[in-house]
Amino acid sequence: MAEAHASTGRAFSVRRQTGFTTIAILCFITLYLPIATLVVYSFNAGVSIAIWDGFSWRWYHSAWANDQARDAATRSLVIASFAAVIATTVATMAALATTRTRPYRGLTAVYAMINTPLMVPEIVTGVALLIFFAMIKVATGYSGLAYLIAAHSAFCIPFAYLPIRARLESMDLSLERAAADLYATPWMTFRRITLPLLWPGIIAGIMLAFVISLDDVVITELVKSGGQDTLPTYMLGQFRRVMTPEMNAISTVFLAISIALVTVFFFLNRRRT
Amino acid sequence: MSLSHAALGELGDAKPAAGAAELERRAMRVRFGLLAPALAILLFAAIGPLFIVLVYSFLTPGPYGGVLWSPSLEGWFRVLFQRDIFDDSINFQDAHLSILWRSVKLSGATTILALIVGFPTAYFIATRPERSRNAWLFLITIPFWTNLLIRTFAIQEVIRNEGLINAVLLKFGLIARPLQLMFTDGAILAGMLYVYLPLMVLPLYASMEKLDFRLIEAGYDLYANRFQVLRRVIIPLVKPGIIAGSILVFIPSLGAYVTPRVLGGGKNMMLGNLIELQFGQGRNWPLGSALSMTLLAIVMAALLVYVRFAAKSDTSGHG
Numbered sequence: 001m002a003e004a005h006a007s008t009g010r011a012f013s014v015r016r017q018t019g020f021t022t023i024a025i026l027c028f029i030t031l032y033l034p035i036a037t038l039v040v041y042s043f044n045a046g047v048s049i050a051i052w053d054g055f056s057w058r059w060y061h062s063a064w065a066n067d068q069a070r071d072a073a074t075r076s077l078v079i080a081s082f083a084a085v086i087a088t089t090v091a092t093m094a095a096l097a098t099t100r101t102r103p104y105r106g107l108t109a110v111y112a113m114i115n116t117p118l119m120v121p122e123i124v125t126g127v128a129l130l131i132f133f134a135m136i137k138v139a140t141g142y143s144g145l146a147y148l149i150a151a152h153s154a155f156c157i158p159f160a161y162l163p164i165r166a167r168l169e170s171m172d173l174s175l176e177r178a179a180a181d182l183y184a185t186p187w188m189t190f191r192r193i194t195l196p197l198l199w200p201g202i203i204a205g206i207m208l209a210f211v212i213s214l215d216d217v218v219i220t221e222l223v224k225s226g227g228q229d230t231l232p233t234y235m236l237g238q239f240r241r242v243m244t245p246e247m248n249a250i251s252t253v254f255l256a257i258s259i260a261l262v263t264v265f266f267f268l269n270r271r272r273t
Numbered sequence: 274m275s276l277s278h279a280a281l282g283e284l285g286d287a288k289p290a291a292g293a294a295e296l297e298r299r300a301m302r303v304r305f306g307l308l309a310p311a312l313a314i315l316l317f318a319a320i321g322p323l324f325i326v327l328v329y330s331f332l333t334p335g336p337y338g339g340v341l342w343s344p345s346l347e348g349w350f351r352v353l354f355q356r357d358i359f360d361d362s363i364n365f366q367d368a369h370l371s372i373l374w375r376s377v378k379l380s381g382a383t384t385i386l387a388l389i390v391g392f393p394t395a396y397f398i399a400t401r402p403e404r405s406r407n408a409w410l411f412l413i414t415i416p417f418w419t420n421l422l423i424r425t426f427a428i429q430e431v432i433r434n435e436g437l438i439n440a441v442l443l444k445f446g447l448i449a450r451p452l453q454l455m456f457t458d459g460a461i462l463a464g465m466l467y468v469y470l471p472l473m474v475l476p477l478y479a480s481m482e483k484l485d486f487r488l489i490e491a492g493y494d495l496y497a498n499r500f501q502v503l504r505r506v507i508i509p510l511v512k513p514g515i516i517a518g519s520i521l522v523f524i525p526s527l528g529a530y531v532t533p534r535v536l537g538g539g540k541n542m543m544l545g546n547l548i549e550l551q552f553g554q555g556r557n558w559p560l561g562s563a564l565s566m567t568l569l570a571i572v573m574a575a576l577l578v579y580v581r582f583a584a585k586s587d588t589s590g591h592g
Contacts, residue, residue, distance in 0.1 A: 014489045015400040017393070017507075018499055024397030027390050031416050031470070034427035037437055041430070050435040090311035097307035104304070113312055117319050121528025121572055123545040124565045127552055128322035131329060131562075134339075154318035157311055215420045218530045222549070232422050239426070239535050251423045262418040266411055 035255070042248035049245050059249040069250055072234035079145065079230060080213040083152035084160070087213075088206045090153075091160035092198070099168040117155040125155065126222035133223060143225045151223050152213040159212045160205035163269065167201025200268050207265045211258055323569070330562035338556040348559030352567055369547065376544040379458060380526035383465040387473040387522045388515065390466070395477035395514070396507075399484065410478065417471035425535050428467050432460055432536075456538035464532040469525060473518040480514030513583060520579040524572050544568050 042060070046053030063069055091114075098110060117125065133147045175197070179189040217232040224233060231254065238247060330348050332340040355366040398409040416424060431437045432454040439451040454460055488510065492502040508515070530545035537543070542550070544564065551561025 014486055014493055016499075017396060017503055020393035020396050023390060023393040027394040027470070028412060030467070031413075033437075034431045034467070035416070035419070035424070037430055038423070038427040048435070049430055050433075050437075050440060086314070090314060093307040094311035097304040101304075104301075110308060110312070113315050113320060116315060119524075119572065119576060120319070120323065121524070121545070121568055123528050123530045123548050124323070124326070124569050125319060127548060127561060127565050128326045129318060130552060131325050131558070132322035135325075150314070150318040154314050157315060161311075211418055215418075215422075217422050218545075222552070232420060235422055235426070236531070236535075239429075247426065251420075251426060255419055255423060258419045259415055262415060263411075266414060 038248050039252050039255070041245050042252040044245045044248075047244050049243055049248060059245040060253075062244075063246050063249040063253070066246065068229070069231070069234060072229045072231045073250075075145070075228065076214055076230040076232070079148050079152055080210050082149045083156050083213040084206050084210040086149070086153040087156035087209045088160040088164075088202060091157050091205060091209075092164050092202055094157075095161055095164040095168055096194075099165055100171075100173065114161055115158050118158050122155075122216075122218040123222075125151075126219040129219065130222045137225075145228065147223055147225075148220060148228065148230075151219055152216065155216070155219065156209035156212050160209040163204035163208065164198065164201040167198055167204075171197055204265055204268050207261050207268075211261050211265075214254075214258070326562045326565050330559055330566050332559050334557045334559050336556075338552070338558060340558050345559065348557070348563040351557075351560050352563050372542050372544060372547050375458065375541070376527055379462055379465065379543065380523050380529075382462055383469060383526045384473075384519050384523045386462070386466050387470050388519060391470055391473035391477055391518060392515075395474045395481050398474075398478050399481035413471050413474050413478075417475070421468050422531055422535075424468050425464055425532050428464050429455070429535060432463065455536065456541060458537070458541055460536040461529075461533045461541060461543070464536040465526050465529060468532060469522045472521040472525070476517035476521060477511065477514040480511045480517075484510055516579060516582045520575060524575060527571060527575075528568055 041049050041052070043055050043057070044051075044053055045056035045058060094110075094114060098107065098114075129147075129151050133151075136147075137143050171194075176189050176193050179193050180186075184192065215232065216230075217236055220230050221233045221236065224230070229237065231250070235247065235250065329340055331344055331346065333343045333345040333347065335341050351366060351369075353366055353369060354363050356363055394413075398406060398413070401409055429436075433439075434451040434453065434455065436454075438454065439448070442448045443451065484507070489502055489506055492506045497505065528545050529543055530549060533541060533543040533546055537546075545568075548561050548564045548568065551557045551564065555561070
């Protein structure tokens with residue numbers, strides 16, 4: 001196959017397509033160039049996000065001293081933690097009920113329901129929750145963080161569900177059968193055999209859910225009550241103002257957290273396959 | 274004796290049968306118990322409220338937002354039409370039409386451009402040696418999981434008047450004054466392409482990874498040139514990936530809110546922004562609800578087309 005092409009002077013490969021490599025490399029550069037610019041200017045000593053004035057940590061200090069941003073970041077982390085734990089717990093249970101079983105009536109409907117948040121545009125869900133939660137707020141007078149946590153838990157469920165289900169499906173049944181043969185109760189089998197084997201899937205699910213919750217803008221923007229900004233909605237509000245590298249600094253920290261989580265997720269996932 | 278034997282046999286048969294039914298019932302109860310919490314949360318905070326939106330779209334707008342509980346088709350009427358204040362004649366609502374058209378046009382363009390850029394990129398990754406392939410894949414995955422708002426912010430910094438593109442062009446004397454790139458349809462297009470591109474590359478890669486290169490070899494053996502191999506062999510084989518990627522880019526583009534808000538400004542609205550406006554300053558919840566249902570209907574239609582296509586390419590596929 002690898003016959004030499006005299007005209008190009010390069011070995012002929014069936015895998016090569018003209019121009020594809022160039023486009024791919026340009027694509028990667030374009031994907032990373034804006035992010036790199038953003039990160040670089042977070043270290044700018046000047047007030048501009050376009051003119052480089054030398055290196056400094058100035059904007060990281062100022063971001064740290066920014067009470068609004070810090071509050072918003074804390075709120076983001078609180079909501080994401082609750083949502084990730086809740087979504088992963090219920091998704092694990094749902095995954096146990098929908099895998100390794102003969103198809104039963106309603107299974108398709110269950111799949112459809114679990115995947116709804118992936119199909120319905122965020123703005124539509126956001127508007128729906130705005131209306132629904134406004135009713136509850138009027139009826140109960142409660143306007144705390146629980147609304148945001150409920151909304152985030154719901155749209156995180158399909159993301160937590162996917163890796164857990166994948167893990168369950170690739171798991172060997174023989175260990176659980178052996179446990180049952182040795183008179184372990186179903187609960188003991190679950191605690192001692194299924195759960196430890198499932199653990200990597202659960203961790204992956206929790207991290208995905210956490211990142212998804214942390215990133216959400218649209219639903220949060222519509223559902224939040226006054227003074228409930230998360231970091232993304234706080235940042236969205238800042239776009240209208242004059243921008244300083246402080247936003248770059250906040251973004252860079254945010255990016256670092258996301259990338260760290262995704263990296264861990266990626267390696268967990270890879271070890272599995 | 275024979276009778277008692279038969280009775281015994283019957284008993285013996287009936288008992289496991291009853292046991293199996295009992296087991297089946299218990300399994301069902303366990304299953305229901307396991308599913309209930311997830312479904313309850315989804316019904317409460319994702320699916321159920323959609324029905325409220327549907328109801329609201331048939332009500333009368335309240336004076337300060339909210340609704341009055343009297344049925345009306347005005348919300349749906351105003352999605353596309355308006356009544357002249359002076360002579361009550363019915364016209365198309367031009368502003369809504371242009372926003373609807375912009376949403377469809379920009380989402381379509383984003384999908385096509387993402388395919389043009391994403392296809393070679395996915396192919397490039399799929400043809401790397403096994404070891405480096407994961408690294409390239411990881412490079413695509415990272416932007417996919419980083420905050421959409423931050424990526425929009427990053428692209429804004431590149432295309433704004435004092436941004437990277439204008440700075441470079443000015444420096445080399447190619448332009449005399451900064452180009453106005455922000456707050457245009459082009460800016461929204463560039464932003465959406467940038468943020469949704471990984472959604473095209475990942476499913477494309479998934480189907481290219483399984484590509485059987487012996488078929489491509491066969492194509493060359495039969496004197497096809499590179500372009501013919503691409504068109505007649507590779508593209509048909511990865512069609513499921515093309516369809517999946519297109520749908521994954523088209524749907525979020527259609528409902529995009531953040532990217533048009535940041536890069537398009539107040540004038541270049543898309544459907545998502547128009548919906549939000551009705552619940553904010555517009556104070557017309559029924560119209561906003563009707564618009565939301567319209568967007569949902571378009572998305573569901575796109576998904577149905579996808580299911581059709583996917584089923585078709587499954588049956589007529591390469592097997």
